[in-house]
Amino acid sequence: EDKVVQSPLSLVVHEGDTVTLNCSYEVTNFRSLLWYKQEKKAPTFLFMLTSSGIEKKSGRLSSILDKKELFSILNITATQTGDSAVYLCAVLFSGTYKYIFGTGTRLKVLA
Amino acid sequence: SAVISQKPSRDICQRGTSLTIQCQVDSQVTMMFWYRQQPGQSLTLIATANQGSEATYESGFVIDKFPISRPNLTFSTLTVSNMSPEDSSIYLCSVEDRNFGPGTRLTVL
Numbered sequence: 001e002d003k004v005v006q007s008p009l010s011l012v013v014h015e016g017d018t019v020t021l022n023c024s025y026e027v028t029n030f031r032s033l034l035w036y037k038q039e040k041k042a043p044t045f046l047f048m049l050t051s052s053g054i055e056k057k058s059g060r061l062s063s064i065l066d067k068k069e070l071f072s073i074l075n076i077t078a079t080q081t082g083d084s085a086v087y088l089c090a091v092l093f094s095g096t097y098k099y100i101f102g103t104g105t106r107l108k109v110l111a
Numbered sequence: 112s113a114v115i116s117q118k119p120s121r122d123i124c125q126r127g128t129s130l131t132i133q134c135q136v137d138s139q140v141t142m143m144f145w146y147r148q149q150p151g152q153s154l155t156l157i158a159t160a161n162q163g164s165e166a167t168y169e170s171g172f173v174i175d176k177f178p179i180s181r182p183n184l185t186f187s188t189l190t191v192s193n194m195s196p197e198d199s200s201i202y203l204c205s206v207e208d209r210n211f212g213p214g215t216r217l218t219v220l
Contacts, residue, residue, distance in 0.1 A: 034209060040214075041201050041203070041213060041214030041215075041216060042203060042211045042212060042213045042214045043154070043203075043211050045209050045210060048209065088153060088154070090154075092209075097142050097144065097159075097207050098144075098156060098159070099154075099156065100156075101153040101154040101155070102153060103152075103153050104153050
């Protein structure tokens with residue numbers, strides 16, 4: 001059965017801390033892994049990773065994929081209260097636009 | 112990337128009634144997707160809607176409960192039929208370029 005598992009489920013940090021969020025997957029026909037930030041209702045796209053070992057970076061956020069070990073990490077440095085959200089990872093199946101989502105990590109950044 | 116809008120943004124409904132959610136895209140897309148996010152849960156794909164054909168439903172979702180229309184390349188509707196409190200969720204539509212609509216928060220009393 002295809003599955004995507006995220007850890008930790010929740011995390012509380014203080015402003016300025018660095019956090020690492022994990023996403024592991026077991027799927028057939030893997031195409032890409034995506035990270036989203038969800039603050040209210042709609043997930044906001046962050047990164048799409050297709051190749052192993054190539055870091056994607058946007059400001060204080062970065063992410064990398066390991067297709068051999070079947071996981072990805074999302075790093076957030078110098079966290080701010082505005083980073084408080086649920087972070088979702090999703091796997092896109094090859095040949096389709098179908099996604100399977102992980103359980104999410106709820107991050108709370110305290111001032 | 113496509114801009115997606117949804118209506119209504121939220122609704123509170125009585126048990127046994129039905130609600131139709133609309134999804135409008137600002138450009139033509141082949142495939143549209145409907146997701147459900149139950150409280151405290153992640154997103155689950157309900158169905159894929161292609162214009163001109165019947166929607167394809169995922170395991171656990173049936174057309175009688177979640178009928179979908181796709182009359183053209185920019186619009187789709189999802190109806191939640193004969194609602195129960197277990198249908199209280201956020202319903203999201205998405206398109207091929209990985210963006211999501213703003214979502215519809217449904218509460219069933």
